[in-house]
Amino acid sequence: MRNKLFLVICTLLILSLTSCSSAESTELLVNENDEVASIEIEPTVEETEIESNPDSDQMVEKDQTDPDTDISAEEPPNYCIECHTDKQALIDTAKPEEEHEAENEGEG
Amino acid sequence: MAPLEPWEKVLVDNEAFAETVHGQIACIECHDGVQSANKEEAHTGLIAYPSEDPDKFCGECHPDVTAHNESSLHTNQAGYWRTLETRSGTQDHPALQEMFGNHCAGCHTSCGDCHVSQPTSVGGGFIDGHIFKRTPSMTRNCTACHGSRVGNEYLGKHEDIKADVHFRQGRMKCTDCHSSGEMHGSPQDCQSCHPGPEEGVLAPPDHRYDGVQSPRCESCHAPVTLSSDGILMHEQHSGELSCQVCHSVSYSSCDGCHVAISDKTGKPFFSLGESYLGFYIGRNANKSYDRPYEYVTVRHIPIAPTSYEFYGDNLLPNFNEMPTWAYATPHNIQRNTPQTESCEGCHNNPEFFLTIDKVDESELAANMNIIIESVPLSVAEILGSIAVQPPNHVDYSIGMCSSCHQGDNSLLISPQNHRNYANDSCEICHTKSEP
Numbered sequence: 412m413r414n415k416l417f418l419v420i421c422t423l424l425i426l427s428l429t430s431c432s433s434a435e436s437t438e439l440l441v442n443e444n445d446e447v448a449s450i451e452i453e454p455t456v457e458e459t460e461i462e463s464n465p466d467s468d469q470m471v472e473k474d475q476t477d478p479d480t481d482i483s484a485e486e487p488p489n490y491c492i493e494c495h496t497d498k499q500a501l502i503d504t505a506k507p508e509e510e511h512e513a514e515n516e517g518e519g
Numbered sequence: 520m521a522p523l524e525p526w527e528k529v530l531v532d533n534e535a536f537a538e539t540v541h542g543q544i545a546c547i548e549c550h551d552g553v554q555s556a557n558k559e560e561a562h563t564g565l566i567a568y569p570s571e572d573p574d575k576f577c578g579e580c581h582p583d584v585t586a587h588n589e590s591s592l593h594t595n596q597a598g599y600w601r602t603l604e605t606r607s608g609t610q611d612h613p614a615l616q617e618m619f620g621n622h623c624a625g626c627h628t629s630c631g632d633c634h635v636s637q638p639t640s641v642g643g644g645f646i647d648g649h650i651f652k653r654t655p656s657m658t659r660n661c662t663a664c665h666g667s668r669v670g671n672e673y674l675g676k677h678e679d680i681k682a683d684v685h686f687r688q689g690r691m692k693c694t695d696c697h698s699s700g701e702m703h704g705s706p707q708d709c710q711s712c713h714p715g716p717e718e719g720v721l722a723p724p725d726h727r728y729d730g731v732q733s734p735r736c737e738s739c740h741a742p743v744t745l746s747s748d749g750i751l752m753h754e755q756h757s758g759e760l761s762c763q764v765c766h767s768v769s770y771s772s773c774d775g776c777h778v779a780i781s782d783k784t785g786k787p788f789f790s791l792g793e794s795y796l797g798f799y800i801g802r803n804a805n806k807s808y809d810r811p812y813e814y815v816t817v818r819h820i821p822i823a824p825t826s827y828e829f830y831g832d833n834l835l836p837n838f839n840e841m842p843t844w845a846y847a848t849p850h851n852i853q854r855n856t857p858q859t860e861s862c863e864g865c866h867n868n869p870e871f872f873l874t875i876d877k878v879d880e881s882e883l884a885a886n887m888n889i890i891i892e893s894v895p896l897s898v899a900e901i902l903g904s905i906a907v908q909p910p911n912h913v914d915y916s917i918g919m920c921s922s923c924h925q926g927d928n929s930l931l932i933s934p935q936n937h938r939n940y941a942n943d944s945c946e947i948c949h950t951k952s953e954p
Binding site for chain 1: 526773
């Protein structure tokens with residue numbers, strides 16, 4: 412009986428000691444890792460060199476100018492459309508149609 | 520159709536046109552010319568009708584259509600040449616070529632004449648501000664050219680003659696029956712449309728009513744062909760009569776057109792002898808598998824032996840090679856006509872038949888295959904002449920008739936138009952003779 416009691420006490424003692432020691436060591440490892448991780452992950456700001464595009468300045472300027480003024484300045488006028496959408500211009504420039512007496516007789 | 524004002528013909532609706540696919544193409548891509556505010560300078564090198572060169576200007580995007588353009592009657596006017604060459608007996612006759620150039624070539628039609636403008640032959644001008652139309656306008660494109668006969672008949676413009684039922688009740692347009700293949704030309708080889716292991720080439724059509732009927736009435740009215748519509752006359756006459764024989768009414772015929780160049784203006788002109796309405800049933804001189812009809816409607820076409828005499832003497836020495844009363848398909852179809860009122864509408868009614876007395880003496884030789892020698896007997900006469908059974912049939916009973924009256928014996932074969940009658944119904948018409 413005494414032997415049995417002794418064995419139980421010894422077993423509990425060993426278990427409790429073992430569990431205490433492992434908890435301490437884990438805690439220590441985690442702390443160490445955390446520090447290392449925080450150092451590695453933290454982003455660093457680095458300045459990147461950007462090549463300047465010679466057109467980009469013009470584009471910015473374009474955006475700031477009046478669009479109407481810009482189109483007329485940049486695109487050549489489409490004279491075909493200008494004239495052929497202008498009823499009065501077409502009337503003014505139309506060739507007079509030849510008027511000749513219709514000589515057809517009967518329904519064609 | 521009233522002509523457009525000069526400015527109206529070329530006014531572009533750019534707001535709408537710019538939204539279309541063709542509106543994305545720069546004007547000079549198709550029309551050439553020069554960018555200038557001055558009209559004369561701007562029009563230097565102008566191509567007013569780009570689609571006269573369809574392969575170059577239309578074919579890039581529409582190669583499937585332009586590929587068959589050469590076979591389109593709108594393009595090649597082959598029908599004109601066939602009749603000219605048949606009646607003249609020659610090809611490439613200089614005088615006839617000159618005549619054709621002055622009076623006939625103007626009817627040539629390009630893509631743009633149907634899809635963006637009115638035909639040049641009627642003065643031209645944009646249909647809708649230079650917007651391209653997939654389907655041409657019936658009145659401003661189709662009947663602008665095909666107006667004096669087809670247009671007037673179909674739209675009911677002749678006094679007291681109703682418009683075609685397909686227009687009056689169905690509001691059908693030309694393109695509802697006439698396919699784009701008919702307009703654009705179609706491939707001459709079978710496999711383009713019917714891919715298969717066997718090769719086949721269609722012979723070019725010999726004349727207007729050669730080859731497969733397209734369009735054909737039965738495409739929509741299939742029960743007529745199948746004799747399943749319960750109409751006895753469709754059973755009795757199908758195959759013998761073209762549909763128009765019963766379902767058309769009076770239409771135009773014309774006589775004696777002559778062409779010349781005006782002394783006063785130097786312009787070509789024509790002079791038509793007479794134009795009149797009438798309904799004529801003639802014989803079908805061009806029977807074929809697809810048109811087996813014995814009787815068809817015919818109309819007088821305006822040709823005369825002297826039609827082109829301005830360009831030379833005796834230019835049509837083979838005038839009689841073709842009829843002047845031509846197979847016609849009038850576009851004024853009606854469900855009910857004078858012919859459908861009763862059997863006597865046609866039987867024993869000389870009014871509707873092209874008998875010899877209706878043909879000008881000078882044209883008899885040309886129309887011998889068309890003229891009806893004798894008007895069909897009245898139904899009473901037909902039945903009276905054959906209805907009574909011979910005396911030696913007195914002892915035969917109902918149901919025995921087809922024992923003898925069928926098969927290959929031509930004396931005993933029952934007429935083809937009896938094929939739908941039952942064997943036990945013979946005695947309804949063929950009564951027994953008195954013993």
